Amino acid sequence: MRVGHVRERHGAAGAPWRLAAAVDANGPWLDLEVVRRRILAADARRAHNALLFRQPITTLDDHLARGLRLEALGELVEGFAVAGGRRDPDDDAVLEAADLAFGPPILRPASFRDFYAFEQHVATMWQRRQSEIPEAWYRLPIFYFSNTSEIRGPGDPVWAPMGSRELDFELEVGAIVDTPAFNLPEERAGEAIGGYFVLNDWSARDLQRDESTVRLGPAKGKDFATTIGPWIVTPDELGARWTDHAAGPDLAMTATVAPAAGPPVTVTSGSWSTAHYSFGQMLARASADVHVRPGEILGSGTVGTGCLLEVKDTTLRRWLQPGDLVTVAIEGIGEVQTPIVVRPTR
DSSP, X not given: OEEEEEEETTSOTTOOOEXXXXXXXXXXXXXXXXXXXXXXXXXXXXHHHOGGGTSOOOXXXXXXXXXXXXXXXXXXXXXXXXXXXXXXTTSTTEEOGGGEEEOOSSSSOSOEEEEOOBHHHHHHHHHTTTOOOOGXXXXXXXXXXXXXXXXXXXTOOBOOOTTOOOEEOOEEEEEEEOSOEESOOHHHHGGGEEEEEEXXXXXXXHHHHHHHTTTOOOOTTTTTOEEEXXXXXXXXXXXXXXOTTOSXXXXXXXXXXXXXXXXXXXXXXXXXXXXXXXXXXXXXHHTTTSEEOTTOEEXXXXXXXXXXXXXXXXXXXXXXXXXXXXXXXXXXXXXXXXEXXXXXXX
């Protein structure tokens, strides 16, 4: 199942996001509040028997705050046909993907922990310092807390922050926690992950370089934007692509930069399966002696070759600049496009 926030692409400005779901990549999107009302009209007892039916479906943030998990929305998708729904445009519950704009799949995440799980990326970063990967990295899933006030969705513009001329992207896998977690063991922590999405952790490399000299941060080199989307894919959709002993499924991760003039340049070609740590291991580390709440998100860290800092000299040969269109994609999950623009003056 895929779950996302949508509104009509050409609808009124400022229209609220609605929660929608699709069974798979080829299925139609369903307006979950329309489906909820229809099922309830057919059987009013549902409101007494299930929390899912007692209040309107608004956003995923609200759904999780009510103590419900992502998988609970599957009851609405499954009940659609039973309640007389038709999977065609004549049904008011059916939304055509081409007519929709998608927002961040979680609008206001309570926190964002970004990990460092891909050895190829980590090795490249340490080679730039003429050093080897620290031994501790192989023992501990390392993360930092990033900013959640500047979350962007698909199509939302990004710009280099004040004082920066070295804007970079970072292609990562994102995961959402959808049930309370505290002191989870590695072998069970993955069960608290409600789904996965594409994550782009934007970086201002010159600001980050200055901050790293004092061994604190990252801060202003990272906190100006994080793009997530286009929707959340539940774990059951990806299960068949997991291989034995791999930390992630064998899904291609790619990034392309299309300049304002000239052909697109593919700058990243990696795989989630090359991660050193699984999200279960990451969440076990995050929840050690700490309450992790539903709606908090995790980032995998950058896949190998997943940023210009690693491959700029052999691919794009420059940092990002206004007029570029950055597309990051994960096979089986989706793709997110971001236009790079001039920094607004206010």
